[in-house]
Amino acid sequence: MPTAPPTTGVPVLVTSGGTGRRHSPSSVEELELELLLEALFQCHGYDFRGYERAVVSRKVQALRSRLGLHTISALQSRILHDQPSYNELLRALYVEPALMFDNALEISMLRLSLGVCLHGAALPRVWLADCAGAQQAWTLAILLDQEQLASRTEVYATVASDTMLDEARHASLPMANLGELQANYVRSGGVGKLIDYFDVHEDGTHAVLKPHLASRITWAQYNLVTDASFNEFQMILGHRALPDFGPQLRRRVLQLFDDSLAPFGMLALDRPLDDHDALSRHYKPLLAHQSWYKRVA
Structure with a gap:
């Protein structure tokens, strides 16, 4: 009988040979980011999937930290169920507000x-x-x-x-x-x-x-x-x-x-x-x- 994957709470990728390989934390965060952008598109119609990932990641992580959330997945749950948080995410991903005559x-x-x-x-x-x-x-x-x-x-x-x-x-x-x-x-x-x-x-x-x-x-x-x-x-x-x-x-x-x-x-x-x-x-x-x-x- 196949052995069940260990229940450590860490995502495991199972290969065809039956062995497991753990994602690195950065891989998990990248997956979370993709899921967040997909959720934003599917549920609200705003498509940030074609934006530079490094820029999007920096803005999302800054908002996650500001809201006191531990993961991007927690942020995804928040924006799907809380309108003010969703509005904050849109502002965070959007163009940085300008000041008059600032350039x-x-x-x-x-x-x-x-x-x-x-x-x-x-x-x-x-x-x-x-x-x-x-x-x-x-x-x-x-x-x-x-x-x-x-x-x-x-x-x-x-x-x-x-x-x-x-x-x-x-x-x-x-x-x-x-x-x-x-x-x-x-x-x-x-x-x-x-x-x-x-x-x-x-x-x-x-x-x-x-x-x-x-x-x-x-x-x-x-x-x-x-x-x-x-x-x-x-x-x-x-x-x-x-x-x-x-x-x-x-x-x-x-x-x-x-x-x-x-x-x-x-x-x-x-x-x-x-x-x-x-x-x-x-x-x-x-x-x-x-x-x-x-x-x-």
């Missing part, structure tokens, strides 16, 4: 490209794909205002979940953070006071973007992994989301951007296009050694 190089490229790509369009559209939160959209709206483009430019800011969509639509600026954000603004070439673009609440603790700027931002739920092109844009900013994507998903999203970009439009990526990529012939760098491109074909 001086990005702001300088935006200032340059807004004039190059948008002034010639009658009603230009800009897509913030997998937007890194309300403050990224506010930054763009302020720059458009400074370029005298805000009144005729529509910004489409898309996020992955309805919860994040609701948070972005109702976001406000904590006045306690104004000093840090003003410093970011000045470092990135801003002139004057950042607060001039906001209306401060009566209690003085929060502020909201002025209506003439907020009205130019259309927030929507959209999944880069599964959804199709939904409009034509003169500018697509996807450089904050792309670093998390694995090779196959990255190719899929780059094709989506290509399908959505107007002739002579501008595309912001996280790294230069590969010369062997079939799409590379459609684009020329806006500046040498930068991964911001103008479409030429």
Whole structure:
């Protein structure tokens, strides 16, 4: 009669010869991670299976530790039965939230490209794909205002979940953070006071973007992994989301951007296009050694 596997609580892989080999702890964690991502897809429809595993693992382990859970399997059970924990996982796996004017190089490229790509369009559209939160959209709206483009430019800011969509639509600026954000603004070439673009609440603790700027931002739920092109844009900013994507998903999203970009439009990526990529012939760098491109074909 075959001998039953030892009941040590450690997973055992049984070979055809009847001997057992224990998984290493890393193998167990990798399996748990795959099962978690599959559960997230099957139960909620959010597909992170094409993301870089090292990035996903780091974010999942950080959330597991923060929630005081001992295993990824425990986290899987939690997110399947507890809505707040599920929302926390989505936030953890999503693009890290941006602070206003937090990247001086990005702001300088935006200032340059807004004039190059948008002034010639009658009603230009800009897509913030997998937007890194309300403050990224506010930054763009302020720059458009400074370029005298805000009144005729529509910004489409898309996020992955309805919860994040609701948070972005109702976001406000904590006045306690104004000093840090003003410093970011000045470092990135801003002139004057950042607060001039906001209306401060009566209690003085929060502020909201002025209506003439907020009205130019259309927030929507959209999944880069599964959804199709939904409009034509003169500018697509996807450089904050792309670093998390694995090779196959990255190719899929780059094709989506290509399908959505107007002739002579501008595309912001996280790294230069590969010369062997079939799409590379459609684009020329806006500046040498930068991964911001103008479409030429």
